[in-house]
Amino acid sequence: MPSLKDLKNRIESVKSTRKITKAMQMVAAAKLRRAQDAAEASRPYTERFNAVMAGLAASVGGSDSAPKLLAGTGSDQVQLLVVMTAERGLCGGFNSNIAKLARTHAQKLLSEGKTVKILTVGKKGRSALKRDLGDHFVGHVDLSEVKRVGYANAQEIAKDVLSRFDEGEFDVATIFYARFENVVTQHPTAQQIIPAKFEQAEDAEATLYDYEPGEEEILADLLPRGVATAIFSALLENAASEQGARQSAMDNATRNAGEMIDKLTIEFNRSRQAVITNELIEIISGAEAL
Secondary structure (H helix, E strand, C coil): CCCHHHHHHHHHHHHHHHHHHHHHHHHHHHHHHHHHHHHHHHHHHHHHHHHHHHHHHHHHCCCCCCCHHHHCCCCCCEEEEEEECCCCCCCCCHHHHHHHHHHHHHHHHHHCCCEEEEEEECHHHHHHHHHHHHHHEEEEECCCCCCCCCHHHHHHHHHHHHHHHHCCCCCEEEEEEEEECCCCCEEEEEEEEECCCCCCCCCCCCCCCCCCCCHHHHHHHHHHHHHHHHHHHHHHHHHHHHHHHHHHHHHHHHHHHHHHHHHHHHHHHHHHHHHHHHHHHHHHHHHHHC
16 A cells, blocks of 8 residues: 555646646647648648649549559559658547558558558657558658648658659559547548549539640649648648547546545545554553553
8 A cells, every 4th residue: 555655746747747638739730720720721722722623623524635644554463651740649549549540541552463652741650550561661751840731741752652653663652640520539531632532512503614734634733732732631631630639638638637536545645544543552552552
């Protein structure tokens, strides 16, 4: 049974931990507001961009003049997985859920005889996948020094991916990230970006447009931007999801610390009462012996 001093030290230790988790929760809440605003502000542009690209892609169809980023290489043997996670932990299951989705997808591809290459963005995802899939790593993007993710960061990642595609290093590229819904819910998502896939919105107007120059030329110019746009949107969604998950995790940790302090306080009071009772018994017994 722990002594009174041990219990007291443990209570003070848990109180210090609670102060830290409470502070981290408040910081995450402040960062979440900015990250959520940025992610939600980017969605209308991304959705409209994809709608326009879907119309262009549908008009080009499977013609021989279709850009390579849209038509693909004609094979899906070599797959590039771009796994986007956080640079820091203490955010619940945010990083592990993305890594789990990427690991399941990679193992499925490997079981089908495909070649898998992994480009990691964020060291937490790299650490989670290193043991099982470390042999498939081909690159890493470190964003630990970036205070706020910008479009320039997405352009650098897109440039790396596009250069690898131009050099024939892979046939299909898929990004993995968490789509933000709210503080409690973030959805791990896999999105294919090469060859580009655009889904026509159900409520899209059936309007015909004449493009100048032709659709092929416009697609050739916009498709690389589409890759950067998809990556930028994923980075923004990840940033909001990370802060939301961290706020939720730190809130749970603060509550658990409070419950532990209550339990330790009760145990401390009971132990102190037992010590006092034993001392009284010893005094009474000594008095009777006299």
